[in-house]
């Protein structure tokens with residue numbers, strides 16, 4: 001594979017073309033998405049008590065989240081059909097990703113976002129790429145309802161994960177994990193919001209098993225934020241609340257995909273509190289060197305919680321999906337970690353004193 005990205009021989013469409021809806025007419029676009037690192041834990045593995053714990057760093061995708069894997073397929077298929085515009089509802093990362101690929105492919109891009117509920121970094125990405133932002137006085141679920149209706153009325157491609165091409169692209173992360181480990185892990189942990197990703201990972205692992213690239217399928221352990229846990233509760237949440245904005249969703253579009261993944265794998269979908277999320281967010285940053293979004297930390301919080309509750313994980317190989325980059329939400333990091341800074345005189349002795357030397 002060439003190291004030069006942006007040509008026809010790189011990215012998710014190229015690497016997995018035989019397992020994606022790629023035809024001779026599909027433009028082989030890429031921003032270098034996919035082929036993300038699978039990094040072994042150096043500290044938390046011991047706290048979990050498993051054989052091996054890995055982090056799949058989806059934060060290393062071009063726009064900083066896993067959304068790029070599905071978006072590259074959705075945008076390629078929109079181009080193939082002759083669409084000239086794309087639209088999504090977004091808690092942030094979908095819009096950042098859609099805007100990047102649309103800019104690259106000269107498509108117009110519209111995003112409908114819940115006003116005041118988007119992390120600043122994500123909005124910055126969307127506007128930098130030239131997206132037309134429509135802020136609504138409502139939540140993500142309202143935004144998605146509107147996006148669906150508008151794309152039915154106009155020749156504009158809907159690029160939310162209700163678009164099956166998004167799921168197809170996102171399943172490729174499972175292929176990579178199987179490739180890197182030489183088999184499927186025993187357990188896959190990931191945060192669940194609109195539930196497209198858990199649906200996609202499960203599809204990918206089932207396909208790897210069917211192709212005999214894996215000898216087993218993992219248990220799918222999904223985690224929702226306690227204030228936004230409709231699947232755990234078994235009913236939609238009218239006013240979802242959590243600081244993990246990427247999973248602040250009250251009525252997941254891929255609800256059935258998520259419960260299928262859970263039940264067919266023998267897995268589970270549980271809730272974690274915001275305090276547990278922040279604790280895992282801090283530990284990932286300070287003990288593993290991984291700066292992720294609060295939503296990403298939810299799966300690590302959940303795994304740590306289950307280990308603490310006495311779940312026996314000895315002998316298990318576990319992968320946690322780090323869905324998005326911490327730089328997208330710097331305000332959260334500053335709120336959690338930043339000390340009060342006061343400037344001191346630029347003198348060696350003062351700096352040494354500050355350093356505790």
Ligand SMILES: *Cc1c(COP(=O)(O)O)cnc(C)c1O
Nearest residue numbers: 093193194195196197246323324
């Ligand atoms: C979109 C997103 C999620 C949730 O994924 P779903 O497919 O909606 O369940 C989690 N974390 C991050 C960082 C995201 O961008």
